[in-house]
Amino acid sequence: MEVTALKSAVFDTPIPYPETVEAATAHKISLKDINVRFSSKQGVRSVLENVNLNINAGEFVCLVGPSGCGKSTLLNVIAGLHRADSGSALKDGKAITGPGPDRAVIFQEAALFPWLSAVQNVEFALKSSIRDKKARRAKALEYLGMVHLARFAASYPHELSGGMRQRVAIARALALNPDILLMDEPFAALDAQTRDILLIEVQRIWQETGKTIIFVTHNVLEAVALGDRVLCMGVRPGCIRQEITVALPRPRAVEEPETARLAKRIMTHLRSEIDKIVQEESDHAARELALAGDGDPDRLRHTTANTMGDGI
Amino acid sequence: MEVTALKSAVFDTPIPYPETVEAATAHKISLKDINVRFSSKQGVRSVLENVNLNINAGEFVCLVGPSGCGKSTLLNVIAGLHRADSGSALKDGKAITGPGPDRAVIFQEAALFPWLSAVQNVEFALKSSIRDKKARRAKALEYLGMVHLARFAASYPHELSGGMRQRVAIARALALNPDILLMDEPFAALDAQTRDILLIEVQRIWQETGKTIIFVTHNVLEAVALGDRVLCMGVRPGCIRQEITVALPRPRAVEEPETARLAKRIMTHLRSEIDKIVQEESDHAARELALAGDGDPDRLRHTTANTMGDGI
Amino acid sequence: SPGKKEPSKPSSSAPLTVHVAFFPNITHAVALVGLANGTFAKALGPDVKIEEQSFTAGPSEIEALFARSVDIGYIGPGPAVNGFLKSHGKALQIVAGASSGGAGLVVREGSGVTDVKTLAGKRVAVPQTGGTQDISLRHSLQLAGLKSTDQGGSVTVLPVAPADTLTLFQKGELDAAWVTEPWISRLVKEGHGTLKIDERDLWQQSGRKFATTVVIVRTDFLKDHPEIVSKFLQAHIETVDWIGGHPDDASKLVGDQIKKLSGKSLPADILKSSWGRTDFTYDPLKDTVLTFADWSKQLGYLKDDRSALGDLFNTNPLNGVLSNLKRRAIP
Amino acid sequence: MGFRREWWSSYLFPGPSEILKTLGADLRDGTLPIAVKISLTRIGLGFVTAMLLGSITGILMGALPVVHRAVSPLALGLQTLPSICWLPLAVIWFGLSERAILFVTVMGALLAVSIAVSDGIRNIPPLYLRAASMMGARGPRLYAEVLLPAALPAIISGAKQGWAFAWRSLMAGELLSVSTGSLGLGQTLMRGRDLNDMSQVLAVMLVLVLIGVVADRLVFSRLERIVRQRWGLAVA
Amino acid sequence: MGFRREWWSSYLFPGPSEILKTLGADLRDGTLPIAVKISLTRIGLGFVTAMLLGSITGILMGALPVVHRAVSPLALGLQTLPSICWLPLAVIWFGLSERAILFVTVMGALLAVSIAVSDGIRNIPPLYLRAASMMGARGPRLYAEVLLPAALPAIISGAKQGWAFAWRSLMAGELLSVSTGSLGLGQTLMRGRDLNDMSQVLAVMLVLVLIGVVADRLVFSRLERIVRQRWGLAVA
C-alpha cells in the first residue's frame, strides 16, 4: 500500500450531465431523467428525481451521499431490480428490463442463501459459466481464498461473522465475472486492514479485466482513492449534486495528503447537504413532539417546536 | 467537531488482565477465562480462548480486531445472549445468566421488527419504562429525532435504507436507557457526516449519564477518539492481544495528528495479526485448491499448494 | 288405563323428555307416521315431551343410546344385537317390531345370474360386511354350496355403500347386489336390474316375514319409566294398524316426512314399489332375529351364540298393551 | 361396456343444467339458504375457537422446547385421526347437541392450527428473538408482541389449513343428529350421497367451494396482502 | 337421568385392558399387521404423489402471481370438500380399484400441500429472490435451487398438514372396498364402528396415533431438525 507519486486534478461539473441522447448509446450505462417514487401509507415519497448519468465502459465510479439519499435505489435501477417510474435506463444502448448476471450486485446486506455453505454460495454464481463440478468447486475456492475464507468454505452463513458473510458475498459477485459490478458499501463490515487488501484486489481485477464498477461507499477517502469519478448525491430530491473527476495516477493511497485534500473537498460538498438534512429533520422532529402520543402510529402530523436530545 | 488541545499517553498493558478475583467484584463487567467454542460439521472451532477482561463503571471501551476474530461473540457473552463454554462472566459482581434491558445491544444487523414502524420499534424498548402511551410516543420520537429520522417515524423497516435501519436500531438501544451499551459496529452503514454527529451524541450521552459503553468498530481512528481503552483482538485463538489506554483529553477529533499517531500505533499492532491470518488463509486456500471438486461440499480437506487470485 | 304421574317421583316440574330415534326411511314408516300424526304425542300426554332424533346409520344410533341421548329407537336388528352384546346385555332391549321385508338380491342385466347357484365367479355387493344382507347372502351361498373368495370360494362379496352400488351397477362393475329398499327399486329402475330373490320368499316358515326394523328401549329408561314405554307401544300398535288400513295416505305421509327430514324427496314410483315390498308389524319376529344371530355366529361375525341373547327381547310391555287391547300375545 | 373409462358420463354424472336446476330448487324451497346459514354459524364458532385454542397451544409448543418434544408428535398423530373417531366422544360428552358438533369441528382444526403456529414460531429468525430478549421482553409480552407477529405469515397459512380441516370435520360432525330443524350442508351433502343423487352432491360441493373462495377473497387473501405488505414480503 | 353427562361410559369406552385384549387378538390373527401394511402402502404412495404434484402446483402458484390470483381461492375452496365428495368421482373414474383409493387420498392432501408450498414461497424474504435473479437464476433453476429450499421450513410444516389430510382421506377412501382380501385400517376402523365395537375402534385409533408419532419422529421432526440447523433457525 505504499504509493510514491501523487498528482491531483479536480473538475466540478454541473448537472444534469450534459450529454446528448444520441451519444448516450455509446456509454456502458446511460440513465436519463430517472425518477423513482415509493408510495406508502405516508403518501408518495420521491427518492430519485431526474437523475442523469452516463458511465463509460471500464470506468470506476464512486457514489457517496448521506444515508437514505437513494444510492442503493440508484444501484437497483441499474441492476434492473427496480424499475424507475419514469426515465430511461440503458446498458450498452439497450433498455434495462431486468436483472442479469452481466450486472453483479454486492448488496448492502450480504444476501447469502442460508441453505448453502460458503463455497456453495459462490458456486451458485458459477453454475451457468462452469458446467464441470470439479472445476466449479476449484474456481469457487479460488474466489473464497481471495477474500481469505478458504478455511470457512464449508461453513454455513449463520456460522460466519458479519464481515465474513459480506466477504462471501463479494466472492460471489466476483465469481459471476460480470460486465458491470455494482458494489453497495461492500467493505462496510470489514476491518481497515482486510478492507485495504480487498480494495487492492478489486482494483487489480478492474485494471486487468476492464470491468465497469459502481462503488457506493461512505468513506470519502476510499472514494477518492478508487474512483475515476466521484458522484455526490443529495437528498430531497435525491439526485447527483456534484460530480468530481479524479485524475490522480494509480495506485493511490488513502494516507497520501493529495488524496486527503481531495477528500476534504468532497466532504465539504457533502457537509452542506447533510447540514440541510439535519436541520430539516430536527425541525420536523420538534414539530412532531408536540403532537406525540396521539395514539395512532400511522398518522403522525406536524405541530409546534420543542428542543431535542435532552431526554436521557 | 473542532478540538483545540490534545494530549496523548499510551500504555500498552500485557494480558491476561492482571486483576485479582476479589477485585473483580468491584468492576462493572468482569470476564474471567472465558472460552467459547462452536461445533459444526467441520468440527469444533474455538472462537474465544481464555479471555480476561475487566471494565469499570462509566468506562468507554473500544474493541477492534480483524473480521471474524470474535468481537460480536464477546459482546454476546456480556449481553447474556451466548453462554460461554467455560469461565465466568460477571456484571456488578453477579453472574450474567441471560439477556436483559440493563445491557442494550446494537446488533451488527439492524434486527428491527419488520411488523412495527420505526417509532413503534423504538416504543417497544420503552414499554416497560414508560406506561403512558402519549409519553412513550413522545419519548420515542425524541430518540428518532436524535438519529434524524423523525420524518420516517411511520415508515416500516423495509421502507428504510440500510443506514436508516441502523439508526433506528441505535435509537432503540438508547431508548432502553441501559446501564451498559454494547455497540457492534453501530455506524458501519452510515456516511461520515452522520457518523460524526452520532458519535458526538453518543459521547454526550456517555458523559452525562455515566453509562458503560463497549464499542466495536473497524475504524481505529474512531476507536482512539472514543475510547478510554482500546482492546485489540486477535484470531486463532480469539483473545485480547493488546490493550491500549488512551489518556487524551476529550473531546478528541479524528482529524488531529495526536489521535492519528495513536491510531497508527494500533494499526501496526493489528496489521501483524492480519498478515498472519492472510498467510494462514491463503496457505489453506492453496491447499484446498488441489483437492477441489471432490463433489462433497461438506468434506473439504487439505492438500498441496497453488497460487491464488490469478483466475479472473 | 294408566293414571297421572306418580307422586313419588322427584318434584321435577320440568316435563320429562323422551328421545325417539329413527331413520328417514320407508322401513321406519311407523315412526314417521306416528310422529307426524301426533299419535305418540297424544298417547304420552302433555307432561312428556318427545324429541325426535333422525339418524342415517344404526351404529350412530346405538352410540347415541349408549350415551343416553336416545331412549326409544327404531333400528335394524343387526345394530340392535351388536349394541346388546357390546354392552354385555345392559344397554338396550328389543320391545317390539316395526317392519319386515324390503330386501333382496338384484342382478344386473347381462350378468348371466339367474339364481344363487349362478353367482359363482361373480361380484356381489352388500351394504356392509357383517350386516343383515351380507349374512343373508352368505347363508344363501352356503345353502347353494358356494363360498365367497375370502373363504376360498369363487363369489366375490364386496361391501359397497348403497349409493356406490348404483354407480358400479351402471358401470357394469358389479353383477348383483343384496340390498334393501329403496335401493332395490332404484337398481331395478335406474340400473336396469332385476329382483331375482325377494328375501321374504326365503322365510316361508315365519309366514314370509323377517325382522327389518325393531323398536329398542334403553334398559335404564324402561326401568325408570315403564308406563311411558307402554304408552309409546300402544301408540306404536295404533300406528301400525292405521298404516295397514290407510296404505295410500300412509305412503304419502312417509314421502312427505322423508322430504321434510332429509330435504330430499323420493321419486313417487320408487316410493311406491318400495312400499309394496315392505310390511309393517309390531311383532319383533324374535325367531328370525335369533336365526340371523345363529348364521352370524356360523359365519364368524358373532363370538356369542343364541344363549347370550336371552334378555335381548322383552315382550312384557308389548304383551301388556296387547292384552289390554284383547289381542293375542307375542311369543 | 365401451364406456368403462369415460371421464364424464351423462347418466352417472348430471350436466351443468341439471346441477343448476337442483341448485335452483334448493334455493327456492329454502333448503340451501338455511343449510348455509346453519353451517356458517357452526364453522364460524368452531373455526374461531380452534384458532384461539390452537394458537395458545401452538405458542406453548413453539416457545417451550420441552412441550414441543412431548406434544408435537402426539399432535400430528391425533391430527391424522378421521373425524368419525371424535363422534362417539362428542356424543358422550355433549349429547346430541350443537356443542357436540362444535366439539368435532374444533377437534378437526385445533391440532392443525397448533402445529402451524408452533412451526411458524420455531422458524422465526433467531435475530428477532435475540433483539426481543435483549429488550427484556419475556412471558406473555414476548408471546403476544414478538412471537405471534413474527410468525404471522406462517400462522395465516396455517389458518387456511385449519379452515379446510374445520369444514371437513363439520361435514362429519353434522352427521350427528341434532334436531330436525337444523340441517346443515353436511346433512344435505350426506343425503345427496346416500341417495346417490349426484346433482345434489355437486350442488352442495359447488356451494362449499364457493364459500371457500369467498372466505379466501374476503379474509385470508386480504389478511395475507396486508401482512405481506407490512412485513415487506411483497415481491417488487 | 343423573348420568346424562357422564364423562366416561363403559359401554362406549372400554377400559385399557379390554383395548389391549382387542389389540392382542388383532395382532395374533393378523388383522392388524395386514391392515397396517396395506394402509401404509397406500398412504406412502398417496402422500408422495400429493407432495410431488402439490409442490409443482404450489411452486407455480407461489411464483406466478397470475396463477396465484386465479387458483389460490379455488384451491382453498376445493380443499374444504370432505373426502366423501371425491368418492363418487373416484368410483366413476377408477371403479373399485386401488387407484380409486389413491385418488381419494391424493385429492385429500394435494391442495393442502399446494397451499402450503405456495404460501411458503410467497413468504420468502425478497432479498433472496433479488440475489437469485441478480445471478441470472430463472425458470426451473430458480424454482429448484432457490424457491424450494428457501421455502423448505414452511414446506415441511405444510407436509405435516398434508400427511394428516392424506390419512383422513385414506380412512374415507378405504370405505371403497377394493377386494375383500385387502382390509386397510380404514375398513378395520369402520367395521369396528359398524359393529359398535368400540374397543376395536380405539385399538385402530391407537395404531393410527402411533403411526403418526413414529412418522413425526422418524421423518418430520428429523427433517425439521436438519433444516432448521442448516438454515441457522435453531434458537441457541
Ligand SMILES: Nc1ncnc2c1ncn2[C@@H]1O[C@H](COP(=O)(O)OP(=O)(O)OP(=O)(O)O)[C@@H](O)[C@H]1O
Ligand atoms: N453458530 C456458529 N457456529 C460456528 N461458528 C460460529 C458460529 N457463530 C460464530 N462463529 C464463528 O465465530 C467466529 C467469530 O465470530 P464473530 O461474529 O464474533 O466475529 P466478529 O469479530 O464479530 O467478526 P466481524 O467483524 O466480521 O463481525 C467466526 O470465525 C465465526 O465463524
Ligand SMILES: Nc1ncnc2c1ncn2[C@@H]1O[C@H](COP(=O)(O)OP(=O)(O)OP(=O)(O)O)[C@@H](O)[C@H]1O
Ligand atoms: N419500499 C420502500 N418504500 C418506501 N420508501 C422506500 C422504500 N425503499 C426505499 N425507500 C426510501 O428511499 C430512500 C432511499 O433509500 P436507499 O436505500 O436508496 O438509500 P441509501 O442511499 O442506499 O441509504 P444508505 O446509505 O442508508 O444505505 C430512503 O429514504 C428510503 O426511505
Ligand SMILES: [Mg+2]
Ligand atoms: Mg443503501
Ligand SMILES: [Mg+2]
Ligand atoms: Mg461481528
